[in-house]
Amino acid sequence: MSNVKPRLPKGMRDFLPQAMIKRDYVFGVVREVFHLYGFEPLQTPVMELRETLYGKYGADAEQLIFDAQHARSDKDPYALRYDLTVPLARVVAMYENELKFPFKRYHIAPVWRGERPQRGRYREFYQCDADIVGLASMAADAELISLLVTALQRLGFTSFVVKINNRKILTGMGQYSGVSDEQLPDLYRSVDKYDKVGAEGVQKELEERGIATDVVARMMELLQTHGEGTASLDFLARVMGHIPAAAEGIAELRQMADHMRALGVPSHLVSFDYTVVRGLGYYTGPIFETVISEPNLGSISGGGRYDDLIGLFRKTSLPTTGVSLGIERIIDLMDILGLYPPHIGGTLVEVLVTVFNEATQAESARLAAELRRAGIKTELYMDDAKYKLGKQFAHADQKQIPLVAVLGDDEIAQGVVKLKRLRDGYEQSVARADAAALVRQLLL
RNA sequence: GUGGUAGUAGCUCAAUGGCAGAGUGCCUGAUUGUGGAUCAGGUGGUUGUGGGUUCGAGCCCCAUCUACCACCCCA
Structure with missing residues (x-):
């Protein structure tokens, strides 16, 4: 009798009851807040057609996406979903006559990536997204910030900051400084490391990427603009208000600030920060990222506006903005910071x-x-x-x-x-x- | 995908190329109406896997798997 050796696929995890009780608690709190803001659940298959997923990621897709083929059929190749945003875009395009817009849905579910696992980074992990489809108003973006802040507060987080920027402002800064449009993706990728490598690191990398020293210098100065409330927006408006992209981005953030004030978002928990970039990809307007500031434990959520993405599946796109809670990271931090209430313990038996x-x-x-x-x-x-x-x-x-x-x-x-x-x-x-x-x- | 570190009892870790160990956990008893603490006894292993070198390998070599770290990228 030879037993099969019990093993897990690389980068995937079991959750025993003790861990599941805590995970369920976190999911439950977040779900409750989604409901509180009028977001409703969506569920889609874990697999999509390969062509559905490859549309968005193109050349890099092969390395990142898990294929999932039926052994006896090679027609209609499938793959495991890479995120929850593409399924959303597909659903919106398929059911637009049945959905009421603005469409507010949340989705808490696992996604799969083919990357090499590291601590806190797995091949199977949960994402937790809330998005508003069909609304160009900054009221939508502000509502997401309000929802985010409420969810984190209810989980017990106290010292965090939602850092807000706008892709249009970054574009404007690039134009103002003299960065060519082709170099913008490189610029985003480098600036994204600001938290990690600091201003000098970003500056060095930009120069290595072949951007002129004086251009980089102008860029670095603008990136580091900061001030209380909307003061930094006033400054940027004076310096680069004549650049259309910048002006538009600045106006959007002003509107967001107004909406956030009306929604009662505590002002000490949000901050305009022009070093926020959010990877590469599909963002077109406001972008944001939440960091635990004290102690400095990194990012626990991100999001932004991606007005063009749904156009992948539809003749014309729909304005869309969304937020993603880094739920796996949040669950780790709940333990590190001791945020579970006393009744969430090793068992649910009373x-x-x-x-x-x-x-x-x-x-x-x-x-x-x-x-x-x-x-x-x-x-x-x-x-x-x-x-x-x-x-x-x-x-x-x-x-x-x-x-x-x-x-x-x-x-x-x-x-x-x-x-x-x-x-x-x-x-x-x-x-x-x-x-x-x-x-x-x-x-x- | 590239480069590096590591893998020994359920867990944390020892062991100059020469008999595989400790702590902790677990089981039994002291205690047939009460857990944790203490004491006594017991249970613990194909040293990740497969090859190779050697009289002899946990230790050296090769391969492979897994975890971790740094890139790449991202949550």
């Missing part, structure tokens, strides 16, 4: 009902049923061997179940149940009818 012996097993089962009817998450102890109280307490302790219900001959005779809280050893007997109420009280 009380273990012990079984004193064979003869009283049925009575314990009845107690478990009573507690469950009252909505209490109850585990009824089960064992193939002998019922020993010590083992049952140890079981509860190891599984981190907070309460144990003891139901021995004495308790049954008196119509009571004895509850023990393991955290501090507090013990109390209570009439059966009041057991659920006492469980709730002891859980607080």
Whole structure:
């Protein structure tokens, strides 16, 4: 008999119950906030036609996308989705007559990438996106910021900043400084490393990419523009307001600022920062990124406006803006920063009902049923061997179940149940009818 | 995709080319109505996998897998 060696595909993970309880909590909080802002769920297949995915990524696609072919058919080649944005664009194009615009959907689901895994970077991971399709108004972008801030606050994050920029301003800066349109992608890629390599690093890289020293110098100065509130926008307007792209971008961010104020977004949690770039790709307007500022733990969300993408699947495009929470990173940080509320622990079981012996097993089962009817998450102890109280307490302790219900001959005779809280050893007997109420009280 | 580091008990890690170990965990008992603490006893391994060198390999060589790190790119 030769067993198959249990192994996981490279870059993919199992989540045991202890981890899933925490993940579900995070997903649940985020989902609740999405609902609060009127976003509704969308689900699409994990596979798309290869041609659907390759449209957006072109040449690089081969290296990044996981193919997923049926063994007995090579027609209609498939691939695992690479993100949730392309499926959204496809859905919008396919069902536009059935959807009500602006279309506000959220999507929490796994995506797959063929990249080499590293810590915090996997081949299978969850994305968590909210997008608004069909609205050009900056009200949409501002609403996403408000949603983002609310979600992070509800998860317990306090010291973070949503850094906001606009692709049009970056384009304007490039034009003002003398960067050619062909060099813009290079420029974006280099500036994206600002956080990592600093101003000197970006400057060096830009020069290495063959952009003239005086051009780089002008660019670097503009990039580092900063100020309270909209002061930096005023400055940029004075310097490069005559450049159409810049003027447009500046006006958009002003509108966003107005909308955010009306929505009550705390001003200390947002900041205009012209070093934000967001990869390469499809962004056309406002872009944003959230960083944990204290301590400096990197980026936990990103997003922006991509008004052209849906045009991939449709004659004319639709203005669209979206936000993506880096949910895997957020889950890591929840542990690092200790943000889980106390009741999110190693188990979701609230009380273990012990079984004193064979003869009283049925009575314990009845107690478990009573507690469950009252909505209490109850585990009824089960064992193939002998019922020993010590083992049952140890079981509860190891599984981190907070309460144990003891139901021995004495308790049954008196119509009571004895509850023990393991955290501090507090013990109390209570009439059966009041057991659920006492469980709730002891859980607080 | 390129380059580097590492893989020994469930976990964390030892072991000059010469008998594979410790701590922790787990099981049993001290304690047949109570977990954690203590004590006693017990359980722990094809040294990631496959080859090679050698009288002899956890250790050296080659390949491979996996994890991690730096690029590339990205979340």
